[in-house]
Amino acid sequence: MTKYNSLMKSALATAALGCALLLFHPGIASAQSAKQKSAISLDLTMGVLSGGATELIYDPNVDGSSYKMSELDWASRPLVYWGLTANFNLSAGFYASFAVKSGISGKTGYMQDSDWQNWDGVKTNFSEADSYTDQALILDIEGGYDFNIADSLKVGPFLKLGYLNFQWSARNGYLQYAPEYYPTTDSSDNYVYGPYTPISGNTPVIYVSGIGIVYQQSCFYPSVGLRATYTPWRRLTLVASFAVAPSVSMTETDNHVERGIIFTSTMNGGIVLEPRLVLRYQLSRVTTFGIDVSYIKIENLKGDLSATDSYGNDLGTDFNGAAASFEAIEGGVTLSMKL
Numbered sequence: 001m002t003k004y005n006s007l008m009k010s011a012l013a014t015a016a017l018g019c020a021l022l023l024f025h026p027g028i029a030s031a032q033s034a035k036q037k038s039a040i041s042l043d044l045t046m047g048v049l050s051g052g053a054t055e056l057i058y059d060p061n062v063d064g065s066s067y068k069m070s071e072l073d074w075a076s077r078p079l080v081y082w083g084l085t086a087n088f089n090l091s092a093g094f095y096a097s098f099a100v101k102s103g104i105s106g107k108t109g110y111m112q113d114s115d116w117q118n119w120d121g122v123k124t125n126f127s128e129a130d131s132y133t134d135q136a137l138i139l140d141i142e143g144g145y146d147f148n149i150a151d152s153l154k155v156g157p158f159l160k161l162g163y164l165n166f167q168w169s170a171r172n173g174y175l176q177y178a179p180e181y182y183p184t185t186d187s188s189d190n191y192v193y194g195p196y197t198p199i200s201g202n203t204p205v206i207y208v209s210g211i212g213i214v215y216q217q218s219c220f221y222p223s224v225g226l227r228a229t230y231t232p233w234r235r236l237t238l239v240a241s242f243a244v245a246p247s248v249s250m251t252e253t254d255n256h257v258e259r260g261i262i263f264t265s266t267m268n269g270g271i272v273l274e275p276r277l278v279l280r281y282q283l284s285r286v287t288t289f290g291i292d293v294s295y296i297k298i299e300n301l302k303g304d305l306s307a308t309d310s311y312g313n314d315l316g317t318d319f320n321g322a323a324a325s326f327e328a329i330e331g332g333v334t335l336s337m338k339l
């Protein structure tokens with residue numbers, strides 16, 4: 001997490017510096033002195049996010065392939081959030097924005113954990129619990145340029161820095177586990193890790209209470225995008241954009257509270273896709289109402305998986321043993337005020 005904390009500090013410092021430069025930019029000063037459109041506006045947003053994260057654990061083979069041993073699906077369906085955005089629009093066509101969104105903690109669906117421990121694709125363990133989204137933070141820093149294509153149409157590229165930090169906890173559920181306890185030893189004192197009895201209608205259901213697992217994803221990515229702004233008439237504006245990040249950095253922490261084992265991994269690579277559609281209607285000279293719908297998909301991330309006990313003792317590392325993804329759709333309403 002130290003690496004990502006430093007990245008966040010750098011990103012926030014860059015954003016603060018950028019905001020300060022924009023506030024004193026000659027384009028803003030001239031726009032305001034000439035009584036043109038206000039160059040600065042603040043957006044207050046309330047919305048709902050529906051999605052979640054997938055956590056995968058692989059057992060690598062000698063030949064370089066891997067076998068999926070475990071999958072945990074964490075839900076945020078739905079998650080209510082609020083947001084605040086500062087927008088800076090320059091008369092020369094340049095623009096920038098800094099946006100923050102924060103989720104409201106609470107129960108947001110279910111967490112499901114499945115294991116396939118016999119290397120044959122047959123499920124041997126399963127558990128389900130209430131999924132609580134304990135923390136949800138989304139930060140976006142964006143800057144771009146709009147080209148005038150026609151009187152009512154602008155199109156231009158933009159650059160973006162994105163950061164997500166989500167934490168879930170699994171509470172109060174049930175489990176169905178194979179009855180065998182491994183490893184054992186054979187007659188030659190070699191460790192034996194199977195076979196396990198597959199899940200069936202006869203597998204006992206054991207109910208548990210309290211917090212079983214706490215899982216956190218922190219993700220940082222730079223992306224490039226294209227947006228189109230269409231104003232069919234003076235009060236109505238439609239903005240459509242699409243951004244893609246060809247590389248992502250993510251850290252994840254999986255704390256199995258009951259077992260006293262903490263799994264961590266750092267993953268790179270992957271891809272982020274972000275389409276977005278915004279509709280704005282001007283209510284008055286200084287206020288605008290908006291509807292904002294967006295989608296994000298983060299996938300193809302893999303990395304090493306390390307394990308420690310609750311005292312910090314190293315339990316080993318599985319190379320390329322971790323993978324993760326995140327996917328969500330958002331819908332919100334915005335009230336914007338020009339300054």
